[in-house]
Amino acid sequence: MNTDTAMSNAELIKILAPLLVIQAILMVIAIVMLVRAHSTRGPKWLWALIIIFINIVGPVLFFVIGRKNQR
Numbered sequence: 001m002n003t004d005t006a007m008s009n010a011e012l013i014k015i016l017a018p019l020l021v022i023q024a025i026l027m028v029i030a031i032v033m034l035v036r037a038h039s040t041r042g043p044k045w046l047w048a049l050i051i052i053f054i055n056i057v058g059p060v061l062f063f064v065i066g067r068k069n070q071r
Contacts (some may be wrong), residue, residue, distance in 0.1 A: 006041070014061050019056075022027060022056065023055055023056050026056060026059035027052065027058075027059055029059070030051045030058070030059035030063065031048065031051055031052075031061045033062070033063075033067065034047055034048060034051065034062065034066075037067060037068070038068075038069060039068050040068060041065060041066055041067075041068060042066065047062055047066050050062065050066075
């Protein structure tokens with residue numbers, strides 16, 4: 001194995017690890033909020049798919065436009 005490749009893989013892991021952690025945290029929080037929400041803008045099943053399959057952007061979309069105010 002080439003040492004340049006090993007170093008670049010290690011650097012890539014160092015860069016991607018925090019993004020994967022952020023994605024996982026956002027996804028878990030969004031799914032929990034979705035389950036607890038009484039109503040959403042659109043069907044809950046669609047929001048679940050968006051949260052799960054659209055990385056980082058999906059949970060953020062749910063936080064911004066998917067939730068209805070509970071007032």
